[in-house]
Amino acid sequence: PGATRPAEYLANLAMEQSILGNDAEAADLFARAKRASSGGDAAFSRLYRNLVAMHHLNGHDPAGAMAVLDAPLPATANDSNFLPARLAQGYIDRPLSQRLEIDRARKNRFWGGDLPLSDAEREQLLDAQATYLHGEAARLLGQDDTARADFARADAQFEAVRSGQVLSMAWLPADIATALAGLAESEHKPDAAEALLGQAVTIIAANYPDSAAWLAARARLAAAMARHGKNEAALAEYARLMRLAPDVVGGSEALRPLIAPYLEEIVANAGRPGAPDDFFIAGQALVRPGVARTQAVLARELSGGSDAAADLFRQSLALGRDLVTSDQKIAALSEQSRSAAGDKALADAIAHRQRLAEQQTAILAHMDAFPRYRVVSAGAVTLPELQKALRADEAYYKLVTTGGASFALWVRPGSARIFRVDASPAEIETMVDTIRDSIAIEQNNQLVTNPFDLATARKLYLLLFGPVDGELAATRHLIFEPDGAMLKLPVNLLPTADAGIAAYQARQAAPDADAFNFTGIAWLGRNHIVTTAVSARAFLDIRATPPSDAPRRFIGLGQNAPLTADEMTKLAIGRDPCDWPLATWNHPVSGAELTLAAHLIGGADDTVITGAAFTDTAIKERRDLRDYRVVQFATHGLVTAPHPGCAAQPALVTSFGPDDSKGLLTFRAIFDLHLNADTVILSACDTAGAASAEATRAAGITTGGNFALDGLVRAFVGAGARTVVASHWPVPDDYNATRRLITGIYRDGAGHGLGEAMRSAQIALMDDPLTSHPYYWSAFAIVGDATKPLISR
Secondary structure, eight states, rough: OGGHHHHHHHHHHHHHHTTTTTHHHHHHHHHHHHEEEEEEEHHHHHHHHHHHHHHHTTTTTTHHHHHHHSSOOOOOOSTTTTTHHHHHHHHHOHHHHHHHHHHHHHHHHHOOSSSSSOOHHHHHHHHHHHHHHHHHHHTTTHHHHHHHHHHHEEEEEETSSGOOOOGTHHHHHHHHHHHHHHHHHHTTTTHHHHHHHHHHHHHHHHHSSHHHHHHHHHHHHHHHHHHTTTHHHHHHHHHHHHHHHGSOOOOOHHHGGHHHHHHHHHHHTTSSHHHHHHHHHHHOOOOOEEEEEHHHHHHHEEEEHHHHHHHHHHHHHHHHHHHHHHHHHHHHHHSOOOOOHHHHHHHHHHHHHHHHHHHHHHHHHHHTOOOOHTTOOOOOOHHHHHHHHHHHHHEEEEEETTTEEEEEEETTTTTTEEEESSSSHHHHHHHHHHHHHHTTTEEEEEEEEEOHHHHHHHHHHHHHGGGGGGHHTOOOEEEOOGGHHHSSGGGGBBBOOOOOHHHHHHTTTTTTTTTTTOOOOOOOHHHHHHEOSHHHHHHEEEEEEEOOOOOOEEEEEEEOOOOOOOHHHHTTTTTHHHHHHHHGGOOOOOOOHEEEHHHHHTTTEEEEETTTTTTTHHHHHHOOGGGGEEEEEOOOOOOOOOSSTOOOOOOEEEEEOOOOOEEEEEEEHHHHOOOOOEEEESSSSSSSSSSOHHHHHHTTOOSSHHIIIIIIHHHHHHHHHHEEESSSSSOOGGGHHHHHHHHHHHHTTHHHHHHHHHHHHHHHHHTTHHHHHHHHSSSSEEEEOOBSSSSSO
């Protein structure tokens, strides 16, 4: 029913947050979904029950899931007296008309997929799912007999609806087979477990060929083979899955939690020829949840556009659907008995599929010219392609965290190494949070800076770079592709040697010691320029992209107009609880650095837009943004949740404009801008990091900062930026630090690489006792290619 649709949307959104591990956000959305429902809808009540039970299972709380599933629900229209009772009442309502239509169809033909499910059937299927979930909870609690009984009953309930011919729920028997395989393994019956997992693969392949679920089912079978000592067969299957994943929608995200055994095996045999190549392919297949979410949103934005890129993208999507249909037809024809007519039909289907593939290849080749497409594409590159693009003094470091383990790939032009990082993702997260808290942390609306935690930073350096310390010393340019918690921390602040640390500690013995004087520390960023890469493909794309040919040099936008008391009163009416507090707009970032940048870059037609002219609506309406080679924003970046339980929605703060203005330039809106910029600089609060640690942790969000990097930065790259410079925390104005950094970037960045210009400016701050704390010099990250100049000419 229409009244339940908002509730269903919120409940499904809650499930998405549960999968991402954002428990507080999920709990709030579930509560909002319940409030939005009518309360008496049997189908929604069952959907809600199941999703909440799954939320408990995601949180490793099977007892909680079982309690939810055992709670009573509203009665349904599924009992045997339903039809006579309704007819006796003398009227035909929607559920009765649906039942009559189903009975009529039963008399005329066997079930097909063309009739929509009735409310009663949907309730039956949701009850079947609930029975399965109850069995899964029982299995996790060690109640094997209860679990088996539940699984058998769930299977029977599913078969009772259209003889099990409901495509949208065909995954249920596969999940039941997978759960039974888990029981078989616990009883030390490996052959039975593999047979059941093979059954799950067969069910998924028949109903959802070439899908993410199909890849995941195959990965579970491969993992079981590896556990049972069939390493060669397991590795071969994993390798096939890694090569298939980039071409399957959602495939990379589905494989991420299942691939740790494969990486473990590759690293255990790191000396094997081809091991780094296999690791690199697998690492690219492991798309982070934040990336997958961002790419999905941006893909929807692209498909709804009206430019050439959007038109090609829609054609590609249609061809992709046709290819899946064609594959299903070929599979069906291949299983039929041989005949002349059947052989001709199969040959025609194969030829048609070949023509579709050729069209798709041609369209993809055209689409690669558009950055809007490249940023949503999951296309992988090979290790030789990456090595060919690296210069003699460069190295590429890829971090991979999955399945409770951390791995690294170190690539030089003529060599590659893989190794296990001796710290779990959770341990790295703890160290990163400790370091971040010693840089800048917002507490009670006050920004607090503490003495930098050198010991933890040095420990983290040794864990990440210890195995390649000697090679790093000989490297000038480090391209670092972070994962997990390292998305929240710039690596340039990690100490590469103990000597400076010992000197700092010795100075602290003096009575008048300055705990904030970190001169003499051998920071990684002192001797290396650092590029942050969102992916190997993104790095290669940026490196190969020609410089901007835009006619103008610089546009600066920022310093939003504060709200008056009357404006705040008006805007507060009907404001969503998950909107940012209106006080956010009353602490604008100064636009002075924009004026300074315009002066330093020296263009006669430079533009600076601040105050009331700096609105989201005005920016979206501008058609001349692609005329500027450098675009700089001086405003707050909002990357965490505004309140506990709310979703993180990356955006830049702007002034409020007329009509439907939100006072925010969202990452969706950024993606739709048309830029042709060499560099976009976001000298805003926390555009690359985790923002206020207090707010982030209160919201229960573990992926906020990650989503910021994958949201705002990817959106700007998709809009047409070659390189993005973003800050990991609020850049301070104390001791003229920001002005000195900006001056160095603009003064030297046009004639040299941007990374070298930034490094020189940072060294000057490192060597000044007043600004030697990483808080003052380490915030900016260069995403793209730090060897490119700030401006092409």
